[in-house]
Amino acid sequence: LEKDEGRPSKMDTIAGYKFTIAFENGITKDYVTEKVYDPLTAGSVPIYLGVPNIDDFAPGHKCFMKADRTSPESLAQDIRTVLNNEALYQSCFD
Numbered sequence: 001l002e003k004d005e006g007r008p009s010k011m012d013t014i015a016g017y018k019f020t021i022a023f024e025n026g027i028t029k030d031y032v033t034e035k036v037y038d039p040l041t042a043g044s045v046p047i048y049l050g051v052p053n054i055d056d057f058a059p060g061h062k063c064f065m066k067a068d069r070t071s072p073e074s075l076a077q078d079i080r081t082v083l084n085n086e087a088l089y090q091s092c093f094d
Contacts, residue, residue: 014042018083022064024050032057036064045082045092047075063092 001069003009014020020039031051040063048054049067058064065078068086083087 011038011042014039014044017044018089019065019079020046021067022046022048022050023067027051028057029053039069041063041091043093045089047079060092060094062094 003037020042022035022039023081024035027050029051030053032054034047035044036050036054036057037059040059046064047067048064051057054064054066055061065075065082067075070078
């Protein structure tokens with residue numbers, strides 16, 4: 001970006017990607033930050049690592065991919081599956 005305008009620049013950058021790595025700084029119950037919500041707002045699916053009870057805070061059932069609930073190979077395959085199926089990708093924002 002030519003000029004960093006803080007949050008607007010961050011959101012513009014995230015919006016340019018179909019997926020965003022969203023790892024929390026700490027993994028503590030109920031500690032959820034903008035790292036999971038900003039990508040969704042910008043139109044990017046978060047690949048999330050953080051609180052074990054993230055489902056309690058998620059705005060939708062399939063709106064993010066959990067990085068810690070699968071093997072790296074399985075996560076990569078899940079990302080490819082969603083990436084190659086536009087309807088499936090769009091359902092992440094339902």
